[in-house]
Amino acid sequence: MTSTAPKTYRVKSFGCQMNVYDGDRMSELLTQQGLSAAPEGEDADLVVLNTCHIREKAAEKVYSDIGRLRRDDGTVPLIAVAGCVAQAEGEEIMARAPSVKMVVGPQAYHRLPDMLERAKAGQRVTDTDMPAQTKFDALPKTRRANTSTFLTVQEGCDKFCTYCVVPYTRGAEISRPFKDLAEEARRLVEAGAREITLLGQNVNAWTGDNDKGQQVGLEGLIRDLAAIPDLARIRYTTSHPNDMTQALIDAHGEVDKLMPYLHLPVQSGSDRILRAMNRSHTVESYLEILKRVRAARPDIALSGDFIVGFPGETEEDFADTLRLIDQVSYSAAFSFKYSPRPGTPAATMDEQIAAEVMDDRLKRLQALVIEKQTAFNQASVGKVTQVLIEKRGRLEGQWLGKSPWLQSVHFEGDVAVGDLVTVELLQAGPNSLAGRLVF
Ligand code: 5AD
Numbered sequence: 161m162t163s164t165a166p167k168t169y170r171v172k173s174f175g176c177q178m179n180v181y182d183g184d185r186m187s188e189l190l191t192q193q194g195l196s197a198a199p200e201g202e203d204a205d206l207v208v209l210n211t212c213h214i215r216e217k218a219a220e221k222v223y224s225d226i227g228r229l230r231r232d233d234g235t236v237p238l239i240a241v242a243g244c245v246a247q248a249e250g251e252e253i254m255a256r257a258p259s260v261k262m263v264v265g266p267q268a269y270h271r272l273p274d275m276l277e278r279a280k281a282g283q284r285v286t287d288t289d290m291p292a293q294t295k296f297d298a299l300p301k302t303r304r305a306n307t308s309t310f311l312t313v314q315e316g317c318d319k320f321c322t323y324c325v326v327p328y329t330r331g332a333e334i335s336r337p338f339k340d341l342a343e344e345a346r347r348l349v350e351a352g353a354r355e356i357t358l359l360g361q362n363v364n365a366w367t368g369d370n371d372k373g374q375q376v377g378l379e380g381l382i383r384d385l386a387a388i389p390d391l392a393r394i395r396y397t398t399s400h401p402n403d404m405t406q407a408l409i410d411a412h413g414e415v416d417k418l419m420p421y422l423h424l425p426v427q428s429g430s431d432r433i434l435r436a437m438n439r440s441h442t443v444e445s446y447l448e449i450l451k452r453v454r455a456a457r458p459d460i461a462l463s464g465d466f467i468v469g470f471p472g473e474t475e476e477d478f479a480d481t482l483r484l485i486d487q488v489s490y491s492a493a494f495s496f497k498y499s500p501r502p503g504t505p506a507a508t509m510d511e512q513i514a515a516e517v518m519d520d521r522l523k524r525l526q527a528l529v530i531e532k533q534t535a536f537n538q539a540s541v542g543k544v545t546q547v548l549i550e551k552r553g554r555l556e557g558q559w560l561g562k563s564p565w566l567q568s569v570h571f572e573g574d575v576a577v578g579d580l581v582t583v584e585l586l587q588a589g590p591n592s593l594a595g596r597l598v599f
């Protein structure tokens with residue numbers, strides 16, 4: 161039987177970085193309720209599965225994760241399903257999985273403590289309301305932070321790309337107020353953050369009124385945060401090409417703490433497919449943005465997302481995508497097989513692509529990406545650069561950190577997590593570099 165008064169919890173987050181942020185906030189809420197995090201390797205009394213719905217059999221994965229929570233003696237913890245699968249398929253989960261006692265959507269998890277009280281009293285509770293700003297107002301003010309920490313500044317999406325569930329699971333675009341973000345960032349830095357990554361499904365659509373009452377875009381927030389003395393680095397993700405303003409591009413050339421890295425998904429190199437995806441930009445307009453970004457910050461590392469096998473994608477469309485990757489020379493890229501999401505327009509389009517064709521295209525695309533990634537890393541060999549140390553490496557005396565271009569760098573030395581150190585880059589592979597501590 162489920163224990164009625166859980167003492168320990170574990171939050172398991174899947175999917176995007178925003179889920180990681182949400183998972184941290186749920187942990188803070190549960191700690192505030194008097195629960196403590198279950199030690200590694202030990203069962204927890206309460207398990208929160210913070211799910212992702214963006215691709216591939218998301219719901220099936222949740223059911224198998226729920227099944228795996230059954231302990232050897234047949235008991236189960238108190239189970240809560242949170243995140244985007246909860247939002248999209250909450251009722252079905254409640255009907256199909258009796259061991260789930262709470263279902264909570266991404267905009268309602270601030271009400272978890274109240275739900276927990278009701279679950280302890282034996283009720284099964286669902287909350288998939290979408291009051292996005294209310295959530296942030298209700299969350300604890302004190303923050304925990306790693307050296308590199310996320311800060312959600314914008315949530316939701318109004319773009320309605322035809323393949324994507326985000327507008328349905330996360331709701332409409334909202335920007336959190338400037339003042340709240342300035343305060344939360346300062347608290348994160350007080351708690352030890354040296355790098356903050358500003359998060360949003362369309363982070364560069366963020367807008368707000370600064371402390372002088374002027375309406376500013378993301379660049380205004382970045383310039384304000386850059387004034388925090390102990391904050392060393394600022395990043396942001398994920399951006400949409402249509403919201404890449406010149407003011408934000410200029411900030412890349414002017415704000416030293418803004419790292420030379422831009423994740424700007426394009427999804428496809430074919431205008432025909434971009435139109436069918438409702439991306440509202442073309443390959444040419446995308447390349448023109450990159451040109452301006454590179455003019456502002458010549459050493460910028462560029463990354464992107466790609467979908468292969470969107471309905472109707474021909475071999476020529478796919479060849480256009482490969483050509484684009486070759487031309488841009490990304491430092492990294494994330495690529496996915498198209499996955500029909502229930503309720504999205506693309507799921508019912510004609511000409512769905514066969515699984516073997518998608519597999520083959522994904523393999524070819526990833527081979528090219530690895531080639532580009534390796535070349536980018538090799539071009540860094542010989543540079544002396546700053547590395548922010550995030551954790552210990554696998555080997556004794558080894559440390560792992562990130563270069564300004566978001567490359568993983570490992571090296572040895574008498575240093576500590578959170579140090580910003582100077583490292584000479586000596587050797588490069590596709591996914592990381594080896595370096596030597598200079599000072
Ligand atoms: N199928 C495959 N990939 C998808 N993405 C979003 N929706 C889908 C889908 N239905 C990818 C896009 C997006 C990234 C976060 O996930 O590339 O940029």
Ligand code: SF4
Nearest residue numbers: 317319320321324326
């Ligand atoms: Fe999804 Fe498109 Fe919005 Fe990105 S811009 S979250 S892909 S709908």
